[in-house]
Amino acid sequence: MxxxxxxxxxxTGSIAAYKAATLTRLLxxxxxxxxxxxxxxxxxxxxxxxxxxxxxxxxxxDLSENDSWAxxxxxxxxxxxxxxxxxxxxxxxxxxxxICDNLLLAVYLSATCPVAIAPAMDEDMWLHSTTRNNLKKIxxxxxxxxxxxxxxxxxGLIGEGRMAEPEDILKWLNLFFSDSxxxxxxxxxVTAGPTFxxxxxxxxxxxxxxxxxxxxxxxxxxxxxxxxxxxxxPTNISVKQGIQVLSVTTAAxxxxxxxxxxxxxxxxxxxAAVADYTPVQVADQKIKKKEEPITVSLTPxxxxxKSLGQKKKLGQVLVGFALETQNEKENAIKxxxxxxxxxxxxxxxxxxxxxxxxxxxxxxxxxxxxxxLNFDTRxxxxxxxxxxxxxxxxxxxxx
Ligand code: C5P
Numbered sequence: 277m278x279x280x281x282x283x284x285x286x287x288t289g290s291i292a293a294y295k296a297a298t299l300t301r302l303l304x305x306x307x308x309x310x311x312x313x314x315x316x317x318x319x320x321x322x323x324x325x326x327x328x329x330x331x332x333x334x335x336x337x338d339l340s341e342n343d344s345w346a347x348x349x350x351x352x353x354x355x356x357x358x359x360x361x362x363x364x365x366x367x368x369x370x371x372x373x374x375i376c377d378n379l380l381l382a383v384y385l386s387a388t389c390p391v392a393i394a395p396a397m398d399e400d401m402w403l404h405s406t407t408r409n410n411l412k413k414i415x416x417x418x419x420x421x422x423x424x425x426x427x428x429x430x431x432g433l434i435g436e437g438r439m440a441e442p443e444d445i446l447k448w449l450n451l452f453f454s455d456s457x458x459x460x461x462x463x464x465x466v467t468a469g470p471t472f473x474x475x476x477x478x479x480x481x482x483x484x485x486x487x488x489x490x491x492x493x494x495x496x497x498x499x500x501x502x503x504x505x506x507x508x509x510p511t512n513i514s515v516k517q518g519i520q521v522l523s524v525t526t527a528a529x530x531x532x533x534x535x536x537x538x539x540x541x542x543x544x545x546x547x548a549a550v551a552d553y554t555p556v557q558v559a560d561q562k563i564k565k566k567e568e569p570i571t572v573s574l575t576p577x578x579x580x581x582k583s584l585g586q587k588k589k590l591g592q593v594l595v596g597f598a599l600e601t602q603n604e605k606e607n608a609i610k611x612x613x614x615x616x617x618x619x620x621x622x623x624x625x626x627x628x629x630x631x632x633x634x635x636x637x638x639x640x641x642x643x644x645x646x647x648x649l650n651f652d653t654r655x656x657x658x659x660x661x662x663x664x665x666x667x668x669x670x671x672x673x674x675x
Pocket of ligand 1: 467527546547548549550551552577578579580581582595596597598599611
């Protein structure tokens with residue numbers, strides 16, 4: 277289960293830090309890729325040299341080193357999970373308070389992947405009301421807690437607060453990936469962004485799509501274990517590592533890419549704002565300005581969603597989007613049948629904060645059985661989770 281998984285191991289200052297070396301060794305043996313970020317305090321307990329040798333990667337501590345900046349944002353985007361083991365009382369308090377005074381905390385605060393912590397401290401600290409409150413705060417924020425063990429502590433006392441043994445952390449990770457990755461082994465195709473249809477060498481017909489919704493869906497599918505290919509129109513949005521991105525410009529190129537990939541996919545989400553028309557002719561040279569009006573003749577593009585709907589086989593879930601300005605619900609439901617889609621996600625331009633360029637959206641998901649799920653205006657990343665939940669539900673219903 278850990279083969280190829282990208283694990284960002286954060287190590288903080290605790291006597292249990294010596295176990296991070298064993299943990300790294302076990303993770304590498306399981307086929308995981310491990311990158312390590314450690315605090316300065318952690319270096320007192322285990323050396324970066326041991327850890328870089330075991331992980332086969334340089335160990336990072338500082339926000340900048342040798343005049344180069346450690347890209348904390350990309351580290352959190354690279355990882356499938358960030359695991360802080362051991363997580364000291366001090367680091368837990370800083371996480372709860374949003375303090376960002378070292379690289380590890382900067383990575384934590386910018387991580388888009390799930391974060392798990394394996395606390396380690398003496399029992400009195402573990403049971404202190406401040407620690408309890410801090411742990412509640414960070415688990416309420418969606419972070420995962422690996423249970424502590426009971427036994428001999430650094431103080432010589434016996435009690436609760438020992439970091440989970442590396443073998444138990446490994447078991448926890450295996451369980452995490454099998455539970456949280458229901459799409460493990462599934463192939464997904466997502467289209468996102470606009471398409472540009474050339475009029476002449478310098479001009480095109482395009483649209484305002486930013487690609488944010490489609491990229492959020494692609495990333496969420498990948499978070500749940502799917503192998504994702506993203507066919508992306510012209511946009512400069514960044515995409516989490518681990519997703520195969522095929523950049524295209526025109527509707528015709530997007531069609532070709534999707535047509536090629538779809539037969540091997542279990543899931544296809546057509547989120548792109550594909551041009552419905554393209555110029556009949558593309559002028560070889562820049563069209564010169566004249567006094568009189570000009571006409572550009574347009575011809576319809578091929579409807580990718582519809583074409584995939586015609587080729588769809590049992591076991592494939594096809595999702596389309598609908599952006600309507602009138603009779604929204606009626607048109608969205610019609611699209612389910614006319615395009616042979618399993619789900620249609622309606623997003624409305626009539627709602628504030630929804631649609632092009634925004635980080636938020638307001639959607640309704642329609643399914644073939646007549647089901648309708650309405651959501652309030654929410655961040656696109658959150659809505660991507662809801663869309664992926666519906667996809668998983670539809671996939672299971674087919675099997
Ligand atoms: O029919 P309409 O274009 O409104 O449907 C929108 C849906 O169809 C979206 O999912 C969009 O990605 C997809 N589409 C497509 N190919 C086109 C036009 C739209 O896949 N040429």
